[in-house]
Amino acid sequence: MDVEDLWSPVSPRSLCEIVVHLRRAGHVVAEADVGDRPVITGLCQDSRRARPGDLYAALPGRRHHGAAFAAEAAGRGAVAMLSDRPSDELPTVVVDDPRAALGPLAAWAYGNPSTAFDLYGVTGTNGKTSTVYMLEAALVSAGLRTGALTGITVRGPGTVRPATRTTPEACELQQSFVEFVEERVDAVAMEVSSHGLAEHRIDGSRFDVAVFTNLARDHLDYHASLESYYAAKARLFARDLCERAAICIDDDYGRRLAGDVAVPHLTFSAHDPAADVYATAVRAGRWGSTFTLHHGGERVPVRLQLLGGHQVDNAVAALAALCLRGIDIPAAVAGIEALDAIPGRLERIDVGQPFLALVDYVHNTAGQHRLFPFLRSVTAGRIVVVLGATGERDPGKRAPLGFTAAQYAEVVVVTDESAFFDDAADLRNDVAAGARRAGAADVIVIPDRGEAIAVAVDLAGEGDTVLLAGRGHDPTLVDNGVSIAFDDRAALRNALSTRAY
Template identity: 35%
Template sequence: MLLSKLAKAAEKYVIEISGDCKIGQITQDSRDRTQEGLFFCISGAHFDAHRFAEDAIRNGAVALVVTRKLANFAVPQVLVSNDRAAMALMAAEFYGQPAKKLRIIGITGTKGKTTTTYFVKSILEAAGVKAGLIGTTGIMIGNQWLEGHLTTPDPIELHSILKKMVDAGVQVVCMEASAHAISMRRVEGVRFEVGCFTNLSQDHLDYFETMDKYFLAKQTFFTSGLVQNAAINADSEAGLQLIKELNIPFTKFGISENADVFARDIEITEEGVHFSLCLWDAESFPVQLKLMGMFNVYNALSAASICLMIGIVPQDIVQGLEQLHTVPGRAEVLDTNTPYKVLIDYSHSPDAMENILNSVRDFVHGKVIVVFGCGGDRDKVKRPLMGEIAGKLADYSILTSDNPRMEDPYLILSAIEKGIKTTQGVYEVIENRKDAIAKALSIAKSGDIVILAGKGDETYQEIKGVKRNFNEKQIVKELLK
């Protein structure tokens, strides 16, 4: 494909193009060895890829996309005003505009994105629709699973995935749209038939700085022309605020507020949740979820709202909701054959921690033991908040490392301790996460629930810039041998 054709796809961001050539591969990693490669010189918060243009050319790049012209390079350059947006549009063109051949659903919000995508995929399959999924747990093309690297992949990876889905006969794709991805223009040019807003609570303030800026990123998803129809959580203050800004059709879902799609007669047990799915006060259908917790009622309602908007009948929606047995790392009960339950959950924000602890409180027969930490190089404000929540809601807390990254793990633990010390909560600190898990399992008794919070289905622990193998499911299995 010619460079000029790719540039035309991003023409609203192109300032100047010097020269033309054939492009056989595209990349934003200067270390990639390419043939007829196009290298995107992305300027980030920590690195400016213009510095690595020479490396990219040495590795096969024959053209560059830049935000400032680079002297002394005898290759064509496309000068653009917005590198990330241009990359998204050019990547879509390079892979043959796969998004235009699919019906795409995007889900944004602080919590519930992953589980909602799984519910939607299950409903679509119950309706006989071949579905794809893109999110934190990876990529699913029908029943094929592929490893993912980001909640919402960068544009080059995203459009290569969408092309694979088109080639595999996928009809509908349900994907998570993170606030980072929206802010970084990763989904520029993708048209979402339905966008869903699940909720908003404190997270990612290391990047967005304030809750207002965080919310604005979510709002932009719905107000910038990317989304054609919206499903909005009407029980969320942020959801109600968002509705005021919408100029597209929308459906409201919820429990406590006046909603179009809502749940009544909710019964929560350790086996799951039973409720009546009510549609516009006209019809209701009994639903028996295999997943636990009130938060999964909201996830089910969001998925039901989405699927109603794309024409799925209620009977298929109920079947799809009921046939989903588990979501990796989301309130996932492990098969331990012990008198106590062990549950892993991705809860790594204050609100998510509160949700999972309150949920198990609804049915636990013994004590709630929680093992958790907070990620390094991320929002520091939430650390004492999570400690305070654990101290109030858990019977015993073990503070440990999550992904400390480049930070001193003991400084992170000290910040969490400041919050838990304001409560009467009983706790101890064990920095080594495997040892912390071992301690939790050793003190658990019949009827107790052990929650391993924060990492979900992650299979690594990041320490000093190195990702080390760390699979909590395997560790629990080993410790219980």
């Protein structure tokens, strides 16, 4: 099923019932022409996906306001609108903050589906996707039917479709939960982004376990400050959203959160024995990692096929969350050990070349500082990295991305990522300037990403490592509103296959 086909009906409710519900929830509601009190049989946020009987949630966006598309929604059968402004096209329920109203409203309208299974939510700057993949693998190994929502895919026993964003919008999220209920899942693991939290997309859902991985500078194009970014993440751990929490104490923000939360929780760490769950004897190598997991008096050996010491952090996060739910840990470990790849997360591309070739989503300096030392430990020769900066993101990240890469790599090939509506040359220049400032690497600027990847492959020799950084699994490049299909993994495989060895 594609997301365009995702739709679930709700029990028919009059617009009056919805107004009463919103008021009982504490929202100030101004009824701007509710007409003949139409009956609502569905909810949608995208005017292009409206169906007969829908309540169309017209929300403010970065470039456009949903109310501008009310006529399209009405033309497709929507019978009313929820917004912060009235409409001439549809009977409208006006509230001050429609985003804050919509999440709980959608959960209520769909019968609170998140209460029908165990729901695990993972938030943090880095590691969310990998931790969710590990949770899913562990739960399956423990004998449970599972669902998963990541920035890569939405997957259940009868559902597989590409994700549209890290955390779905409120209506799509609740409709996905309804799917999982219909598929009789026992547990669902999902990524919870700071955007999803700040925009109340997950409000109205109930998380049995919330997981905090880490926090470092990111998304400051959206959040006013690191403090605002932390506050958005911390929302997941409030009593009205989660039952219990697993919190990593390997950075200051995690230690702060562990001291602030009011829900039952345990702490975890990749190295600190002061945590409730922690790892010792960590060894990260070319073919995976090993460590010993400690929880209470239990010691469990773990062998990961996934590359990178940072995956030990993510495995400990997943196992700590499962400890809170009483999942059989040896069975969970077996599932995580069987996981041999996560799309675009230090994914190995191998056609028989005499050097490592990897694709990774790393897109901030905190991730780089975790990743590059590992690459250095498994690289006898040079590190050749291809990277750029995504447009319409925090401009303050660009130069540091280049600088940090050039501190570790011998060759930095700066190229285009998705510029969106930013100037691609400006993005390249900022990254390249940071790389040159490090004064340690050869810096090459090649705008065309396919050409940049081919050059990096041509430069690599026996014992080297080629890393395509920043995009991971992303299947498209977007420039000035135009999208083209481009998968780093396919491009790297093609470049490797073209070269003779």
